Amino acid sequence: MITIYLAEDQEMLNSALSAILDLETDFKIVGSATDGQTALQQIINLQPEIAILDIEMPKMTGLEVAKQLRIIDQDIKLIILTTFARKNYFESAVSNRVNAYLLKDSPTDVLVGTIHQILSGKTIYDSALVSTILSASNNPLTKQELKIMKEFSQGKSTQEISKTVFLSYGTVRNYISSILSKTGTHSRIEALNVAKKNDWM
Amino acid sequence: MITIYLAEDQEMLNSALSAILDLETDFKIVGSATDGQTALQQIINLQPEIAILDIEMPKMTGLEVAKQLRIIDQDIKLIILTTFARKNYFESAVSNRVNAYLLKDSPTDVLVGTIHQILSGKTIYDSALVSTILSASNNPLTKQELKIMKEFSQGKSTQEISKTVFLSYGTVRNYISSILSKTGTHSRIEALNVAKKNDWM
DNA sequence: ACTCAAGAGTGACATTTGTCACATTGATAA
DNA sequence: TTATCAATGTGACAAATGTCACTCTTGAGT
Numbered sequence: 001m002i003t004i005y006l007a008e009d010q011e012m013l014n015s016a017l018s019a020i021l022d023l024e025t026d027f028k029i030v031g032s033a034t035d036g037q038t039a040l041q042q043i044i045n046l047q048p049e050i051a052i053l054d055i056e057m058p059k060m061t062g063l064e065v066a067k068q069l070r071i072i073d074q075d076i077k078l079i080i081l082t083t084f085a086r087k088n089y090f091e092s093a094v095s096n097r098v099n100a101y102l103l104k105d106s107p108t109d110v111l112v113g114t115i116h117q118i119l120s121g122k123t124i125y126d127s128a129l130v131s132t133i134l135s136a137s138n139n140p141l142t143k144q145e146l147k148i149m150k151e152f153s154q155g156k157s158t159q160e161i162s163k164t165v166f167l168s169y170g171t172v173r174n175y176i177s178s179i180l181s182k183t184g185t186h187s188r189i190e191a192l193n194v195a196k197k198n199d200w201m
Numbered sequence: 202m203i204t205i206y207l208a209e210d211q212e213m214l215n216s217a218l219s220a221i222l223d224l225e226t227d228f229k230i231v232g233s234a235t236d237g238q239t240a241l242q243q244i245i246n247l248q249p250e251i252a253i254l255d256i257e258m259p260k261m262t263g264l265e266v267a268k269q270l271r272i273i274d275q276d277i278k279l280i281i282l283t284t285f286a287r288k289n290y291f292e293s294a295v296s297n298r299v300n301a302y303l304l305k306d307s308p309t310d311v312l313v314g315t316i317h318q319i320l321s322g323k324t325i326y327d328s329a330l331v332s333t334i335l336s337a338s339n340n341p342l343t344k345q346e347l348k349i350m351k352e353f354s355q356g357k358s359t360q361e362i363s364k365t366v367f368l369s370y371g372t373v374r375n376y377i378s379s380i381l382s383k384t385g386t387h388s389r390i391e392a393l394n395v396a397k398k399n400d401w402m
Numbered sequence: 403a404c405t406c407a408a409g410a411g412t413g414a415c416a417t418t419t420g421t422c423a424c425a426t427t428g429a430t431a432a
Numbered sequence: 433t434t435a436t437c438a439a440t441g442t443g444a445c446a447a448a449t450g451t452c453a454c455t456c457t458t459g460a461g462t
Contacts, residue, residue, distance in 0.1 A: 167410070
């Protein structure tokens, strides 16, 4: 019997998946949670063979849970199950050595198939995800530029930004000018839109 | 046997729910789709007693599907099933006389229960939703202000906005000034953040 | 050793933005 | 029947923003 733990904050999907997986003759759902913290604790206690983790959950993301679990348990099989084909998420997942990264845009039988596959040692990345990642344009913004962009995305003025990042007023303006030129825009709002579209934030 | 159609664009939830509902002895899933257009056509053809509609779907939203269905069929029971407790969505749903509005933050047995309840003539609104709606602050922005806000949310300059909405440069600036004062902010980006937080867009 | 990018800065300039005061019109609520 | 509000507009002012040109330092790569 393959023991599985499910961490998914959307109740409807959580309860539906629990039921579906439990119907499989060789699967046993040993527990489920709707937030990351509870999930982490219970997985440590229950020691399932497989943990299915959503990324965006309250209290702790699935990626953080994965990271913590990998520290104390090298063998547990981890499946990230998320809506988002985001480069950042995927990179973090890979560096935490998850065994599979699936999108919720796949039907349940793909999930069932994946569970069997990773048990035989394979690593599965959703193909739709991989093509999205490959076609994603690379972030041309430097660390500082990104930092400053995050500041003005909150609506801060140049003055306020210069204070919170400890840079001169002029320097901040130069960075913003550079951001605008790299995004091919002429205003902060446009730049933010471009950054969001390309997942640079 | 109660015939049910399911329109839900997230494959994982779609397939999981189809399976779960079909397990109920008195339910029969007669079809499902992952976009609104297909859903509308098939519902018209298949004439199920109940249609479960997600809101955010490709091609046509669940709310639009509901509207079209109500025009040609007064009797079909409609259930809106969505992630979002948004006032706009809810108001639109009510005006299209849906029989239930559920959040995906409820477990599957609530959905099953709801189906039975609406068949006996009841109308069900998720309680979490209702309290969210009641506590939602009312949009203080006028139509014009909203229109102009949508323009500058795309990053347009005052000049560009004045051209696309056929208003003088000065008038647009007055509207923006008024938006800033109503949102209690001093910049467009801040105003946008406030509007997003309060669901005024 | 040389080049290049990132980081930090100054100064100057033209525009854009945000703010105010004020005015007219039409609809609507008290 | 007044107010009040939305919609529209002008003019003027101060501050913020975006752009350029230039400088300097440091670290990484060729």
